[in-house]
Amino acid sequence: MNSLALACSGWRLNEFLALTKPRVVALIVFTAVIGMLLAAPGWPDPLRFLAASLGVAFAAAGAAASNCLAERSIDARMARTRARPLPTGGVSPRETAWFAATLTGLGLGILYWLVNPLTMGLTALTFFGYAVVYTRWLKPATPQNIVIGGASGAMPPLLGWTAMTGSVGHEALLLFLIIYAWTPPHFWALALYRREDYARAGLPMLPVTHGERYTLLSILLYTCILAAVSLLPLAAGMAGGIYLAAAVALDCYYLWLAWRLFRGYSDALARRAFAWSILYLGLLFASLLLDHFLVPPL
Numbered sequence: 042m043n044s045l046a047l048a049c050s051g052w053r054l055n056e057f058l059a060l061t062k063p064r065v066v067a068l069i070v071f072t073a074v075i076g077m078l079l080a081a082p083g084w085p086d087p088l089r090f091l092a093a094s095l096g097v098a099f100a101a102a103g104a105a106a107s108n109c110l111a112e113r114s115i116d117a118r119m120a121r122t123r124a125r126p127l128p129t130g131g132v133s134p135r136e137t138a139w140f141a142a143t144l145t146g147l148g149l150g151i152l153y154w155l156v157n158p159l160t161m162g163l164t165a166l167t168f169f170g171y172a173v174v175y176t177r178w179l180k181p182a183t184p185q186n187i188v189i190g191g192a193s194g195a196m197p198p199l200l201g202w203t204a205m206t207g208s209v210g211h212e213a214l215l216l217f218l219i220i221y222a223w224t225p226p227h228f229w230a231l232a233l234y235r236r237e238d239y240a241r242a243g244l245p246m247l248p249v250t251h252g253e254r255y256t257l258l259s260i261l262l263y264t265c266i267l268a269a270v271s272l273l274p275l276a277a278g279m280a281g282g283i284y285l286a287a288a289v290a291l292d293c294y295y296l297w298l299a300w301r302l303f304r305g306y307s308d309a310l311a312r313r314a315f316a317w318s319i320l321y322l323g324l325l326f327a328s329l330l331l332d333h334f335l336v337p338p339l
Contacts, residue, residue, distance in 0.1 A: 056131035057140055060109050061102035068319070069101045069197045070094055075326045076201025076216055079279070079333050085205050092155035093204035097197060099148030100164050106141035107172040110134060119238040152204070160204045167196040181243075184250040191224035198326075215273050220322070222267040226260045226299065227318035233257075234308040234315075257303045260314075264299040268292035271325060280329055281336035287328030291321050 077085050077093060109116070109127055113134065116122035126132045132140075145168060152161035175190030183189070195217045202213035229247055232239060233256055236248040248256045271288045274280045298314045 053131070056126040059126050060106040060132065060137060060140065061144070062105040062109075065105060066098055066101045068322070069194075070098050071323065072216075072220065072326060073097045073197040073201035073204075075330055076198030076213060077205050078201075078330055079198075079212065079216070080202045080205035080210075089156060089204065092151055093160065093201065096148045096152035096156060096160070097164065097200055097204075099144050099151065100168055101148075101197075103141045103143075103145030103148060104168045104172050106137055106144060107168075108176050110137045110141060111172070111176045115242045115244065118242045119235075121235055121238055156204045157207050159207060159209075160200055163196065163203060164200055167193050167200070170196075182245070184245045184247045186245075187228045187247075188225050191221050191228075194224055195220035212274075212277060212279050215277055215279065218270050218273065219267070219325070222263065222270040223318065223322055226263045226267065226295075227315065227322075229256050229260050229263075230302070230311045230315040230318060233306070234311040253306060257306060261299045261303045264295055268296055274329060280332045282332070283336050284328050284332035287332075288325060291325055291328075295321055 074090075074094060077090055109125060112122075113125075113127035116125050117128035122128070127134065127137060149161050149165055149168075152164055170190070170193035175186065175193055179186040179190045198216035198220065199209065199213040202216070203209055232246045233248050233253065236246065236253075239246040240249045247259060271292055272285075275285055275288075295317065298310075298317055302310050302314055
């Protein structure tokens, strides 16, 4: 029985689906869709919109599977990841490599033929940045891995923008900058309550190399940066009153959480900050979209 037939049989389908990290891919596609919808005054062309969404989704799923392949030995040593398909033997490395290559190739092909070459090229660069530069080089080498490598994770709204316009505008760069500033405090909250896992795996995450207090201060400072960056769409004329109200409320609560975490750390509070960071990004981008369609820019 070939790999495709195996992938389509019963529980094996779930194993292959798990390789794609569906929740991460969903957030990537969501922010890419926001970029698409913000790129034009009205609604985008439905066929191009669908093709871009599928292309980004397939490429992101391929990158996730490539990450699982590269980190299978690390995943086996961490409580959070040891149940993934590769450490448990649910799929083989060879099957994962073919699966990742197929998804990535399909995604890039859709973007090239049905969207535009610029979006395909930027998506390929994003794939390389995440699957190779971040996963294989930065992550095991420096505690600043998530700061440098966060550029790949910040690309989706820019990809959505270029998919609709064929160019990179300053508005797309602001969307990129918001996610880039959001990534360190988001990830370091997770790294704090999982620091023993990372230490056991031999990964130089900030809480492992610099300790809890330094990481907490870094989270607080980066949250302040994020709050300032989140207001840039107002200065650029991209948003109006709805976004202003939402951004201020979301930023204030995030800053309050970061301050509480800095003043008195607990794993429970770190988990709360991590969960809030995901909701924060979704609500911030949703409010930007709502503002775009309902309120004229300031």
